[in-house]
Amino acid sequence: MTEALPEGLSIDLSVEAGDWGEEGQLRSIAERAVAAAFSVGDLDVADNSEVSLLFTDDAAIRKLNAQWRDKDKPTNVLSFPGSDPDGDVYGPLLGDIVIARETVCREADDMGIEVSDHISHLIVHGLLHLFDYDHQEEDEADLMESLEKAILASIDIADPYAERPLVADGR
Numbered sequence: 001m002t003e004a005l006p007e008g009l010s011i012d013l014s015v016e017a018g019d020w021g022e023e024g025q026l027r028s029i030a031e032r033a034v035a036a037a038f039s040v041g042d043l044d045v046a047d048n049s050e051v052s053l054l055f056t057d058d059a060a061i062r063k064l065n066a067q068w069r070d071k072d073k074p075t076n077v078l079s080f081p082g083s084d085p086d087g088d089v090y091g092p093l094l095g096d097i098v099i100a101r102e103t104v105c106r107e108a109d110d111m112g113i114e115v116s117d118h119i120s121h122l123i124v125h126g127l128l129h130l131f132d133y134d135h136q137e138e139d140e141a142d143l144m145e146s147l148e149k150a151i152l153a154s155i156d157i158a159d160p161y162a163e164r165p166l167v168a169d170g171r
Contacts, residue, residue: 003039003154005031008047018057018101026055026119032155033120037127040151049091051127054098061100076103077122079129090131097126117157124151 005011011034013027020026030053037043058074066072068080077100082093099122108118128144135141149159 003035005035006038006045008049009034009038009045010048010050012050012052014052014054016054016056017060018055020055020101025116029116029119030123033123033151034127036151036155037124040154041128041131041147043127043131044089045094046086046089046091049094051094051130052096053123054096056098056100058100058102061098061103064098074100074103076100076107077126079126081130081132085132094127095130097123097130099123099126111160111163113158113160117152118160120155120157121148121152121160124148 011027011030013023013030015023015026034051038045061078062072062074064078065075068078078098080096080098082095083091085091099119104118104122105115108115111118125144125148128147133140133144133147135144145161149161152158152160
């Protein structure tokens, strides 16, 4: 049984660039992944909160990655946190998650997984970043990886780190 989105949480989904297929299918993937993250991750969100998902291409995400992270290359997902939490409660503007089509497809192909499963994983990964989860240090990476695996398992998606663990950015 699939969990529902928390009451009052909305997803602002936009397709900016790239051949992402039917927007309804993307919305279904997004809602399922976000609902699982909130259910399993026990994330606290303010009433009437919103998360923005932007689906784009490698060219657009490369510009964002260069501008905000000083890395002049495309990446699979970027997260831009919104408002600061009130204690442990986040919102109402959770932030933006940006996902790049070509990188997602290439990585899914390399891992031998469905593109939809990889999109789900990246949405979960990006959402956890909006809730201050990170992988700068090894202990943070271990915590974030274990939470991602539990969330994805709840929606029948295999462990994305079985072959390659989440690497701390500082290593």
